[in-house]
Each structure stands twice: as structure tokens, then as C-alpha cells.
Amino acid sequence: MVERAINRLKQFRAVATRYDKRGHILLGTVTIAALVIWLRT
Numbered sequence: 001m002v003e004r005a006i007n008r009l010k011q012f013r014a015v016a017t018r019y020d021k022r023g024h025i026l027l028g029t030v031t032i033a034a035l036v037i038w039l040r041t
């Protein structure tokens with residue numbers, strides 16, 4: 001279940017490529033991606 005969630009997050013380009021170098025910005029990107037995934041299901 002955890003691996004599937006991580007794979008879904010990696011489908012977002014910004015999360016997979018880690019364009020954001022700062023930790024708090026990356027955390028915000030992951031949070032937004034998780035919200036989008038949650039709202040789609």
C-alpha cells in the first residue's frame with residue numbers, strides 16, 4: 001500500500017525530478033500532489 005502511494009506521487013513530474021532544492025518547498029509540492037491524488041479517488 002505504501003509503495004503504491006509512493007509510485008502515485010512519483011507520477012507528478014515535480015516530485016519525481018525534485019526541481020525544488022529547499023526542503024520546505026519540496027514538502028509543499030508533495031503535499032499538493034497528495035491532495036490531488038486524494039481528491040481524484
